[in-house]
Amino acid sequence: MTNWVEIDRLAKLWVKEAGSRIKASMQEGLSIETKSNPNDLVTNIDKETERFFIEKIQSTxxxxxxxxxxxxxxxxxxxxxxxxxxxxxxxxxxxxxQKRNFAISIGIFENGVGKIGLIYDVIHDELYHAIKGEGAYMNDILLPPLKDVEIEKAIVGINPTWAIESPYFDAKPFARLVRDVRGTRTIGSAALELAYIASGRSDAYVTLRLAPWDYAAGCVLLDEVGAVYSNIHGERLTFLDKNSIVAGNRSICEKILHDYIKGSGNKK
Structure with missing residues (x-):
């Protein structure tokens, strides 16, 4: 039988060690490259940190x-x-x-089911973590179940890009959502956006394009606080492919999906 407590213990140790290494590296020069577009950055520290985890996992x-x-x-x-x-x-x-507002994100899955989620805000030393069925935590604080929030009183994470007229997707529903909610925020880290929903700092998150490593850990956290998540068509997420995301408490997600996005013609 898989010892998830031991896997969780080791993963937390490695995450904290990786965080210390990242902070130490910030005093040095970075080697910065671009990937899919000029705004899709990768540094030598991204690559070194990934290798650190690979070596730890493969050896253990x-x-x-x-x-x-x-x-x-x-x-x-x-x-x-x-x-x-x-x-x-x-x-x-x-x-x-900015030298802040970034996180290490690790989701550990067994046969497609999220078992452990870890999101570490390195600069603020906030570790959001969950083992399936045992609740979600921020450091040692147990996070309570989410409460329903009216759309007019909601804080929603959304990139302004999605609310701007585009030939590639219908921006109108997102523009209307931005106008109707109490406020919007853009952190620039999908992992932190989802962690903030789990901790009650935000009520929902909407985006059109994420990769599995952006949302895997966050979804494990959301499961433990009673949140829901899907693509913008209300379909279950796959954790091997890129997806759009609507995440938050059940009532606000249903309203976003049915009152704003439904019938907009937007793709996954």
Whole structure:
């Protein structure tokens, strides 16, 4: 039988050690490259941090699989067995420009089911963590179940890009959502956006494009506080593919999906 408590203990140790290494590296010069576009950044620290986790996992759990953002793990094509889904630095642009508002994100899945979620806000030393069925925590604080919030009183995480007229997607429903809610925020880290929902700092998060390492850990946290999440068509997320995301408490997600997005013509 899998000892999830021991896996969780080791994962937390590695996350904290990686966080210390990242903070130490911030005193040095960064090697910065671009990936899919000029705003899609990767640094030597992203790559070094991912290698750090790969070495730890492979030397301790040789039968576990690793799906990492920087592609240094395996070519994972299924979630059979135990799979670690890792983003070594979620919010690399923030890491480069702001030196804050980034996180280490690790979701550990067994046969497609999220078992452990870890999101570590390195600069603020806030570790959001959960083992399936045992609640979600921020450091040592148990996070309570989410409460319903009216759309007019909600704080919603959404990138302004989605509310701007575009030839590639229908921005009107997102623009209307931005007008109707109490306020919007853009952190620049999907992992932190989801952690903030779990901790009650935000009420919902909407985005059109995320990769599994952006949302895997956060979804484990959300499960433990009674939140819901889906793509913008209300369909279940896959943890191997890119997805759109609507996440938050059940009532606000249902309203966003049915009153704003439904019939908009937007794709996954």
């Amino acid at each position: 759990f040789s039968d576990h699989h690793i799906l990492g953002e920087e592609g240094q793990g395996e070519e994972v094509t299924s979630l059979d067995g135990i799979v670690w889904i890792i983003d070594p630095i979620d919010g690399t642009m923030n890491f480069v420009h």
